[in-house]
Amino acid sequence: GLLVWCLFLESTGICSGAWFLAKIDKKIRGFQRDEVYIGSAEERQAKDMGDEDDAAGAGHMAKL
Secondary structure (H helix, E strand, O other): OOOHHHHHHHHOOOOOOHHHHHHHHHHHHOOOOHHHHHHOHHHHOOOOOOOOOOOOOOOOOOOO
16 A cells, blocks of 8 residues: 555655655654754864764774
């Protein structure tokens, strides 16, 4: 049922079926934008949240 609908929607080229499912999931679970949870970049900078550009962490290359 739902899979067939998503595949049809995908085949029309209007939008991807994954986006359609994500919209439904957002409504059901009440997800909000990241800014609601962690604040905007400007708010984080004003509060000096410690976002460092040169901080090595996940996804950053480390010199061995």
